[in-house]
């Protein structure tokens with residue numbers, strides 16, 4: 200009986216720990232996000248263009264999440280506002296899933 204209880208405690212602790220590290224957003228359409236990001240953001244955020252080059256591995260998952268919460272403060276906020284919330288979520292999904300500290304960081308570019 201006590202063993203069962205201990206086991207239950209262990210499992211629930213594990214589940215809670217997992218939930219704590221999980222993303223705070225719902226996964227969107229990664230492929231669409233990649234397309235949108237490349238088409239609309241990379242025009243400026245690339246080598247030799249007007250802004251810092253950006254790609255998924257430029258930031259950690261947490262940093263991308265924060266960036267998408269605070270984009271209104273960025274110089275390019277107007278560019279972000281051209282997208283619907285779900286389109287922004289798609290871009291975040293792409294960047295997050297291939298971020299610097301993700302299980303599958305983007306390799307090229």
Ligand code: HEC
Nearest residue numbers: 236239240242243244249250251253266273274275278279
């Ligand atoms: C018209 C050019 C332009 C476009 C398009 C653009 N940006 Fe920016 N962005 C800038 C400039 C300029 C800055 C401020 C200077 C810098 O960081 O290079 C900036 C800043 C940022 C920053 C903050 C700086 C940092 O490194 O954390 C992020 C994140 C960002 N942009 C992401 C995006 C995303 C995502 C998109 C597409 C939705 C986008 N930008 C579209 C020009 C642009």
